[in-house]
Amino acid sequence: MPAIQVPEPALHHPTPSQRSDPPIRVTQVMAHLSRQSGGVFEAVLGLAPALGDRSRIEVRVLGLDHPEPATDHLVQRGVPTQAFPVQGPSSFGYAPRLGRVLRDAAPDILHVHGLWMYPSIAGMGWSGRPMPYVVSPHGMLDGWALSNKRWKKKLAGLAFETRQLRGAACLHALCASELTAIRSAGLTNPVCVIPNGVEPEPTPRTAAPPLWRRDVPAHASILLFLGRLAPQKGLPDLLRGFARERTGTAGASAPSRNWHLVIAGWGEPGYCDLLRDTARDLGLGDVVHFVGPQFGEEKARTFAEADAFVLPSVSEGLPIAILEAWAAHLPVLMTSRCNLDIGFDASAALRIDPEPASIAAGLQQLFSLSVAQRRQMGVRGAQLVATQFSWPKAAESMEAVYRWILGRGSRPDTVDI
Template identity: 50%
Template sequence: MRIALITAQLSFRRMAGVWSTVTALAEALCHGAVDCRVLGLADPAAAEPPLAALPFPATACRVRGPSAFGYAPDLLPALAATDPDLVHLHGLWTFPSLVARRWSEARRRPRLVSVHGMLEPWALRRSAWKKRLARLLYEDRNLAGAACLHAANLAELRAIRALGLRNPVAVVPNGVALPAADRAPPPPAWRRELPEGAKALLFLGRLHPKKGLFELVEGWGRLRPAERGGWHLVVAGWDEAGLVSRLAARAAALGIADRVRFVGPQLGAAKAASFAHADGFVLPSFSEGMPVAVLEAWAHGLPVVMTPACNLGVGFAAGAALATEPEPAALARTLAAFAALPAARRRAMGAAGRRLVAERFTWERAAAAMRAVYGWLLSGGTPPSCVTIG
């Protein structure tokens, strides 16, 4: 079977989580003997790795006009030239939604839509009027006409059903690769800049208000020096919304500028090194689909502090994470408790997270489930066990 994966941005800068998910899934599908092609929108503001270096065919189409919508007239012809049996759209609210629907309806071939947390209540309230307009003009029709929708977890399934959508929904978690447990890469540059013996609590991801970064810095500032001990907060990621200067100013006002490091994007080997040389991971997000960064932290054996909005409650049940809320007082309490944990307890939390990933969240498992969904959509028969009907 030939599958086309479409995403709004072939860019680590603009859609780090979605793009990393698409590339990892595409690679795993190719290993599983699926003819997989990736199409999307070029990001003119970012220096990207050559598409030829990717282990699957990829096409980036130039955007004309406002980048937020992503009008790319070459995308539909590129999809038609690819001539897939099925199109798998990743993400909502942009021009690729129109392209996927038009191609699917014209060719009478199925489309699968991965919502990537974009139908969560918090996400819908963000720029609400724009999303209401997009739903009216094209997105409701795109979603309602999809042969199947994809949710990464049961919370996403509930959000889909809350909008009245009755399509079949495949519930397939995201995955990550398990790094070797017996060897670590050299430390990243930021690690070498910390004082000797310092411990690093890492945030790594898209720098966006929904990630709870203002609340994180505020909560970190409420800890007494004795509660922080030797811990430093390390914030890594693309400054998508221009937040770093404001976050740094707030850290300075709180008197903790020496305990908060903004280290920029960490990609490829630098990202792996950042996880390998951190001592804990934090994601105080207001809204997520299924955050790959938490799975990567667990894969590297890190204990995690996160909100229930991360939709990884299995981590709390397994003892791999501490729960918090995305507001300063709650974060201060949880971070103080985390910093006070004995080293043995933190190691046990990280080991529990790594077991979770090995058992439930590998890309091999995710790709196998997706292959089963693709096969069902193309050939019919009994739906896979991951698919909920109606």
């Protein structure tokens, strides 16, 4: 898989025509406006305010209501945000008021985040006349993602999603491999390749520890997983690999006994129960800790308390959790399917495959590193974030795409046609 090549955008100096143009009014639409939407919400939470900070952009966010809402996080960052009640199954997210508000809002450009739900339909019908829109699939066209709940997605594709994707003025890929997945799906639209960003300021270890820390031995080193607890994250294989390393199948050394695995996140109750049962059956009850969702300040403290980060995913777009781990100066253990091979090239991450033997070998390699070596890896990751993965840089690149679509600028280098 090719490493991400992130073009260096030019510094933003508006041309005379840009200074005289009216601001571009952008409406971003996603499914549930909740932290439970995982990386899609985190991406909107980072991109929308960064766009709003730009002088010639006016941005608002619309989405679906949720029992655990997070609209305040966007509003506090100066982004007008509305969540609409859902009628019927939440998995589809039918919200008729969302469609009506979109039709009345008349923005210059619409940006839809995610696939397979009612916001895609609302996005196609947001105006009575043809208007441009951008679609960010967020990894949902990856081969594994398409095979998961395949019949539901086939029906959605026939009913609306294929038409919505083909009608987009531009599709947004997070990385080179997502561009490949989009092309493999038969889509010939222009595609811009713009990675996610992250906030680069870690919480210092001098901050108060997270609440879960009191349940983990004070001497323990912490290997952290943080994210949605879902099949594509490879957690059963992580547990099996962790057990294999500890029992010596991979040649475990004494220092590895000091490591505890902290799994922070949320998911379907039945799947979470399966993971807990797996950990118990593997004899990991004392060294694996399920600590629940970590958001906001508590998430920052969790990263600050960790010694390394792991993501054994079988399918991703471009995981913000890894960027957050690098921002927190953590060494990372990850698969190539995380689409951040630039981390391997920069020696900020160790490579594993999503299967127990490879994970066990990767854990052994990680655990054998000295504290100084792990810190050096973390520093290299932080440097990557600072130079390649900032939200202001992503917003600058996205504004250039919007301007090109609206005929206010030339085609950016980020766009593949």
